[in-house]
Amino acid sequence: MEFVALGIVLAIFLVAAFVAFLKAPTRRELPPPADSPTVEAPEAAPPEVRAPEEVAAAPVEPVVVSAPPAPALDVPPPSAGRLVRLRARLARSEGTLGRSLLSLLARDSIDDDTWDEVEETLLTADVGVAATRQIVDNLRTQVMVLGARTPDQVRTLLRDQLLVAIGTDVDRGLKTLPHDDRPAVVLMVGVNGTGKTTTCGKLARSLVGDGRTVLLGAADTFRAAAADQLTTWAERVGATVVRGPEGADPASVAFDAVKAGAEQHVDAVLIDTAGRLHTKQGLMDELGKVKRVVERQGPVDEVLLVLDATTGQNGLVQARVFAEVAEITGIVLTKLDGTAKGGIVIAVQRELGVPVKLVGLGEGPDDLAPFEPEAFVDALLG
Ligand SMILES: Nc1nc2c(ncn2[C@@H]2O[C@H](COP(=O)(O)OP(=O)(O)O)[C@@H](O)[C@H]2O)c(=O)[nH]1
Ligand SMILES: [Mg+2]
Numbered sequence: 001m002e003f004v005a006l007g008i009v010l011a012i013f014l015v016a017a018f019v020a021f022l023k024a025p026t027r028r029e030l031p032p033p034a035d036s037p038t039v040e041a042p043e044a045a046p047p048e049v050r051a052p053e054e055v056a057a058a059p060v061e062p063v064v065v066s067a068p069p070a071p072a073l074d075v076p077p078p079s080a081g082r083l084v085r086l087r088a089r090l091a092r093s094e095g096t097l098g099r100s101l102l103s104l105l106a107r108d109s110i111d112d113d114t115w116d117e118v119e120e121t122l123l124t125a126d127v128g129v130a131a132t133r134q135i136v137d138n139l140r141t142q143v144m145v146l147g148a149r150t151p152d153q154v155r156t157l158l159r160d161q162l163l164v165a166i167g168t169d170v171d172r173g174l175k176t177l178p179h180d181d182r183p184a185v186v187l188m189v190g191v192n193g194t195g196k197t198t199t200c201g202k203l204a205r206s207l208v209g210d211g212r213t214v215l216l217g218a219a220d221t222f223r224a225a226a227a228d229q230l231t232t233w234a235e236r237v238g239a240t241v242v243r244g245p246e247g248a249d250p251a252s253v254a255f256d257a258v259k260a261g262a263e264q265h266v267d268a269v270l271i272d273t274a275g276r277l278h279t280k281q282g283l284m285d286e287l288g289k290v291k292r293v294v295e296r297q298g299p300v301d302e303v304l305l306v307l308d309a310t311t312g313q314n315g316l317v318q319a320r321v322f323a324e325v326a327e328i329t330g331i332v333l334t335k336l337d338g339t340a341k342g343g344i345v346i347a348v349q350r351e352l353g354v355p356v357k358l359v360g361l362g363e364g365p366d367d368l369a370p371f372e373p374e375a376f377v378d379a380l381l382g
Pocket of ligand 2: 197
């Protein structure tokens with residue numbers, strides 16, 4: 001009897017051992033071969049590098065660990081608040097204006113000589129004669145009322161007056177939304193080299209980033225390189241481009257671009273134009289014609305005058321010429337990252353009675369920002 005019982009126990013044990021043996025290989029298949037991690041992990045990987053199965057178990061980390069860096073061009077940062085982010089770049093050239101004014105106004109007693117210096121500082125910063133006079137008059141009154149001033153009060157005073165000069169209650173929004181089942185049409189005008197083509201590209205990228213569809217019209221047909229440059233931007237930002245042969249009629253290219261934009265139901269058509277200024281009459285004729293021909297299909301929503309901020313008073317002369325040609329709806333002030341003097345913002349708005357809507361702060365694809373007076377003045381004052 002004992003033998004039978006012992007035999008049964010032995011048999012059960014054997015069966016269990018056999019089953020365990022059968023299952024073992026299956027379990028061995030689950031963990032990856034010991035040497036497989038070296039394929040991804042560098043040989044000198046520190047011991048704390050996670051085993052692949054551990055990484056796979058964590059739902060978020062694999063993306064962080066193994067995803068290739070997203071191409072920067074595909075994810076433009078939001079256009080809102082850009083000026084604040086690009087402020088340091090602006091401050092590079094603007095800081096001196098703010099610092100000079102702040103230190104002049106912080107003096108215990110401000111005599112006529114000091115006021116002359118304030119005026120001089122503003123004029124040197126391209127603010128313009130009329131606006132400078134207004135700012136100085138207002139500051140004088142306020143300083144008289146205040147008497148002794150703390151640095152904070154001086155800062156507030158100056159900030160308020162600069163904001164008044166720039167204007168905070170102006171609509172600086174860009175009309176780039178489709179309407180009446182048609183794309184918004186934006187015409188980019190300005191002298192050669194001011195940044196029209198670059199601004200078309202940057203604006204297209206920003207719109208695409210906001211989820212819109214954009215078509216670029218290469219109506220600068222004067223040089224083939226101009227259309228090539230715009231086409232490169234279109235490829236970079238994911239926009240369609242309509243171009244004509246070199247020397248084609250700019251108005252007909254612009255017309256075709258708007259037509260194609262409407263047929264393709266894009267949200268916005270941005271038209272890049274040429275800016276030869278050697279004959280003012282020729283320019284007027286050409287731009288006027290572009291606008292009229294485009295308007296056969298519907299209204300032009302924005303005519304943006306692109307001005308190089310570093311050209312100072314020269315820029316104002318150009319602005320006047322272009323304002324005669326086309327009804328400018330907004331100003332794009334480019335190259336504010338360079339040696340430009342910020343006062344030009346005030347001067348050009350006064351000159352044209354049209355708001356600065358965008359500012360260019362570099363050559364990079366995201367170096368275009370909606371103009372925000374508060375952020376701008378804060379950058380001036382450091
Ligand atoms: N630093 C700087 N350069 C700019 C800016 N905008 C345009 N540019 C440069 O100015 C040059 C002329 O620009 P482009 O768009 O070809 O001018 P267009 O002739 O008016 O079309 C190019 O080298 C641009 O990279 C800007 O905001 N800052
Ligand atoms: Mg160009």
